[in-house]
Each structure stands twice: as structure tokens, then as C-alpha cells.
Amino acid sequence: MKTRHDVPLALATLLIAALARPAAAQATISPGQTISGRLEASDPKLDDGSYYDDYVYAGSAGDQIVITLRSTEFDTYLGWGQPGPTASQLTSEGSDDDGAGGTDSQLRVIMGAGARYIVRVNSLAGGATGAYTVSVARGTVTPAPAPRPIAVGQTVSGSLDATDPLMGDGSHYDEYTFTGRPGEQVVITLRSAAFDSYLAWGRGSGSAFASEATDDDGAGGNDAQLRVMVSGDGTYTIRANSLAPGATGAYTLNVAPAAP
Numbered sequence: 001m002k003t004r005h006d007v008p009l010a011l012a013t014l015l016i017a018a019l020a021r022p023a024a025a026q027a028t029i030s031p032g033q034t035i036s037g038r039l040e041a042s043d044p045k046l047d048d049g050s051y052y053d054d055y056v057y058a059g060s061a062g063d064q065i066v067i068t069l070r071s072t073e074f075d076t077y078l079g080w081g082q083p084g085p086t087a088s089q090l091t092s093e094g095s096d097d098d099g100a101g102g103t104d105s106q107l108r109v110i111m112g113a114g115a116r117y118i119v120r121v122n123s124l125a126g127g128a129t130g131a132y133t134v135s136v137a138r139g140t141v142t143p144a145p146a147p148r149p150i151a152v153g154q155t156v157s158g159s160l161d162a163t164d165p166l167m168g169d170g171s172h173y174d175e176y177t178f179t180g181r182p183g184e185q186v187v188i189t190l191r192s193a194a195f196d197s198y199l200a201w202g203r204g205s206g207s208a209f210a211s212e213a214t215d216d217d218g219a220g221g222n223d224a225q226l227r228v229m230v231s232g233d234g235t236y237t238i239r240a241n242s243l244a245p246g247a248t249g250a251y252t253l254n255v256a257p258a259a260p
Contacts, residue, residue, distance in 0.1 A: 029055040029119055031065060034135035039074065039123060044088060049126025050077070054087075055119040055134065063111040066139035067119055070104040073130025078105035079120030082112075090118060097124055099170035099245060108139055108166065147175035147205050147237055152186060155254040158240060160195065162248060165206065170245030171198070175205050176238040178255060180230035185258035190240050191223040194249020199224035200239040209237060216243055227258055 029035055035055065043051040059065065069078040078099075081092040093109065100106035103124075111117055121134050145165075150156055156176070164172040180186065190197040199218075202211040212228075219225035222243075230236065240253050 026054045026056050026118075028058045029134065029136050030058045031063070031136050031138050034133055036131065036133050037121065038131045039121070039129045041129060046088065046122070050123045051127075051129060052079075052120055052122040055121070057111065057117040057119055057136065059111050059117070061111055061113045064139055065109060065111070066137045067107045067109065067134070068100050068104065068137075069106070069121055069132060069134045070100065071130055071132040073132075074128035075103040075124040076105040076132065077122040077124045078107055078134075079118070079122060080107050080109050081118060081120075083116060083118055090120060093117075096170070099166075106170070145175075147177045150176040150178055150238065150253065150255055152180065152184075152255050152257055155252055157250065157252050159250045160240070160242060160248045167241065171242045172246075172248060173239050173241040175209070176240070176253065177205075178230075178236050178238055180234045180236075182231055182234055184230040184234075185227065186230070187225065187227050187256045187258050188238055189219050189223065189225045189254045189256070190251060191219065191254075192242075192249055192251035194251070195247035196222040196243040197224040197251060198241040198243045199226055200241060201226050201228050202237055202239070203235075205237050209239060211239075 037053055039051045039053065043053060045051055067078060067080065069076045078096045079090055079092060080094040081090045084090055094107050096105045096107045098105065119134060121132060158174050160172040160174065164174060167173060188199060190199040199215045200211045201213045202209055204210050213226050215224045215226045217224060240251060
């Protein structure tokens with residue numbers, strides 16, 4: 001089952017197994033184009049029971065595009081990435097459930113150096129069928145700013161704004177770097193009166209962020225809290241995020257030593 005925040009927007013290979021029947025021939029899609037299609041029981045199937053159609057994106061490396069998938073007949077799920085070793089396998093570089101509002105999906109992506117990219121039209125629920133439209137438009141992708149440092153004993157005030165980078169689900173985020181001693185345990189708390197907070201701890205930043213721990217309401221109410229241990233080289237990223245897409249507003253982020 002695909003759920004919000006289950007999979008970070010890192011450059012990771014998602015091996016999606018298909019049932020034993022060939023995938024449909026792939027059409028192409030280009031900027032400025034809208035295609036009307038339909039998910040049907042004769043389409044290829046993923047291991048979660050959902051049908052999919054694939055489109056080859058005909059563009060150039062560095063293209064910044066907005067991909068939108070809409071349907072009034074099923075809850076959409078949109079994927080973007082490079083082809084894997086088999087027709088059903090996709091090296092994912094982005095996915096979205098409801099970034100276009102309601103049950104519609106949207107992704108803002110930058111095309112990499114790969115020769116071919118795939119736009120995958122899929123449904124959130126297994127077995128869903130129905131008509132859809134998928135479109136590609138030229139757009140602007142806001143790069144994630146460099147993470148700001150935060151240390152033990154420090155509380156920083158920040159704000160999620162409409163200009164902040166987006167996750168695949170349409171939620172904004174800010175990132176902070178934390179460098180500690182291997183074995184050190186800390187408590188991270190994210191509080192906001194403006195939005196339902198969501199906190200993540202991991203490695204990397206931006207689209208290369210790999211989450212190792214997350215929390216929604218561990219500090220009570222709509223506030224988030226994580227107790228984590230520093231390991232390895234001790235350099236981590238803390239992501240201040242919201243549970244709901246599009247949410248903005250002020251917050252505080254604190255890192256404190258964990259009680260023994």
C-alpha cells in the first residue's frame with residue numbers, strides 16, 4: 001500500500017514486480033501535450049494489484065517540467081524515473097499521490113542525463129480502472145537551499161513558506177544539518193501552531209535525502225519529536241516538514257541531549 005511519507009524522494013531503485021504478462025507499448029509525451037487514456041483490466045499490473053500505463057518523455061537533459069495526472073474515476077498515483085531492466089521495473093526519481101489537489105497527482109521534476117525517462121500513470125488502489133488525462137508543461141523547479149546547521153542545546157525559529165522546496169506529496173520542507181559524536185543520543189522536537197508538523201532524520205539533502213526515522217505527533221498534539229542516536233560519521237540531516245501538502249507557517253526546532 002502506498003502511503004504518504006513511506007518512501008523518501010531519494011534517487012533509489014524501486015523494483016516493481018509485474019504479473020506474468022507483457023507491458024503495453026509505450027507512447028511518448030512532450031511538453032505542452034495532454035493525453036487522454038484509460039486504465040483497464042488488460043493493462044500491465046504491479047505487485048500491489050494496481051494497473052499502469054507508461055509514457056516515454058521526449059525531452060532534453062535539464063528540462064524543468066510539471067507533470068499532472070487527473071481522473072474522476074480513480075485516486076491517481078504518478079511516477080517518474082528511468083526504465084529498469086524489465087518493463088515493470090522503474091528506477092524512481094519521484095512519485096506523488098495528491099499533489100494536484102483532491103485525488104489528482106502532480107510532480108515538478110528536472111530531467112537528468114538519462115537517455116529516456118518514463119511517466120508512469122498508476123492508481124493508489126489495486127484494481128482501479130477508469131479514464132484519465134496526463135499532461136506535461138514547462139515549469140520551474142525550486143532547488144532546495146543548503147541546509148542550515150543546528151547543535152545540541154539550540155532552538156531555531158523558522159517558517160515553511162510557499163517558496164520552500166516541495167516533496168512529492170506537495171508539502172514544503174526546511175533542512176538542517178546536525179553533527180554529533182558517534183553514540184550520542186539526542187531528542188529533536190518540532191513545534192508549530194500553524195500546521196501539523198512532521199519530522200524526519202536521515203542522510204543527504206534535497207532529492208537525495210534518505211530518511212532513517214520519522215514522527216508526526218510524538219511531542220503531543222500536532223507537534224513532532226524524535227529520539228535518535230548518532231552513528232557513523234555523525235553528520236545527519238533534520239527535515240522540518242508538514243503532514244499536509246501546501247501547509248505553511250512558523251515553527252521552532254530544538255535539539256536537546258537525551259536523558260539517560
